Amino acid sequence: MLKNKVALVTGGGSGIGRAVAQVWAREGAKVVVSDLDVAGGEETVKLVRAQGGDAIFVATDVGKAADCEALVNATVAHYGRLDVACNNAGIGGPSAPTADYPLDGWAQVININLSGVFYGMKYQIAAMLKNGGGSIVNMASILGAVAFANSPAYSAAKHGVLGLTQAAALEYSAQGVRVNSVGPGFIHTPMISGLEADDGVRAFLVGAHPIGRLGKATEVAELVAWLSSDRASFVTGAYYPVDGGYLAR
Numbered sequence: 001m002l003k004n005k006v007a008l009v010t011g012g013g014s015g016i017g018r019a020v021a022q023v024w025a026r027e028g029a030k031v032v033v034s035d036l037d038v039a040g041g042e043e044t045v046k047l048v049r050a051q052g053g054d055a056i057f058v059a060t061d062v063g064k065a066a067d068c069e070a071l072v073n074a075t076v077a078h079y080g081r082l083d084v085a086c087n088n089a090g091i092g093g094p095s096a097p098t099a100d101y102p103l104d105g106w107a108q109v110i111n112i113n114l115s116g117v118f119y120g121m122k123y124q125i126a127a128m129l130k131n132g133g134g135s136i137v138n139m140a141s142i143l144g145a146v147a148f149a150n151s152p153a154y155s156a157a158k159h160g161v162l163g164l165t166q167a168a169a170l171e172y173s174a175q176g177v178r179v180n181s182v183g184p185g186f187i188h189t190p191m192i193s194g195l196e197a198d199d200g201v202r203a204f205l206v207g208a209h210p211i212g213r214l215g216k217a218t219e220v221a222e223l224v225a226w227l228s229s230d231r232a233s234f235v236t237g238a239y240y241p242v243d244g245g246y247l248a249r
């Protein structure tokens, strides 16, 4: 599905980003894994190579525009082009109601979860236009469509990712760059291990998904891989939940 494509993922050292790297590689892509977490990113590269794939690691802080530019440059320097990107890196941030929400937590969540997607696309699109197009998949959340109490920054950032995705799709689809976002429900990854550790919270979260369980990172990665590929050639500017029915309630 992705043979000869060069694909980069941010936040590829853990959870959903790692699964995206592995599914992309299974489908034949050459993968650039980037993350703030060097050990996690290098582990993902090892896993991809162990399954017979081709991957490199580039340390990147998506909250810094210069890092996002350097990541695209490193990709093109190593593999000669960029066809696919998944702007996936993100953090949960503090948990507090809006009036009590810490200012520094707000700035950090918006910087990583929203500005980081903008910085990523800014340089990825320029590189993709040089080879006639590409596909970008931005990692939103169900919280890009509805809110979660005590997560105002996260909810706002993920709603912003949907708008940013649509704006870029309007601007670049005619030039061959498709831009979409995906909205995972609660997925079993290190990001939510704190929530899952509390039996009551876990039961509440499971109950919010009509399918009766939390999701797996690979279930998100399969959707990302399809959107990344030419099989999704008429899909752009869209938001795809992958949420076990969470938004259908």
Ligand code: NAP
Residues within 6 Å of the ligand: 010, 011, 012, 013, 014, 015, 016, 017, 034, 035, 036, 037, 040, 060, 061, 062, 063, 088, 089, 090, 091, 092, 112, 139, 140, 141, 142, 183, 184, 185, 186, 187, 188, 189, 190, 191, 192
């Ligand atoms: P995860 O397991 O915590 O993985 C996120 C990765 O991103 C980590 O390796 C993390 O590194 C890295 N990262 C954090 N800040 C970064 C930065 N500034 N620059 C580069 N990398 C950075 O979380 P996940 O669940 O896979 O989440 C991936 C994406 O899916 C996020 O955008 C998240 O909002 C979204 N999502 C997750 C869920 C869920 O339930 N898990 C649901 C909906 C959407 P460190 O470990 O060093 O921080």
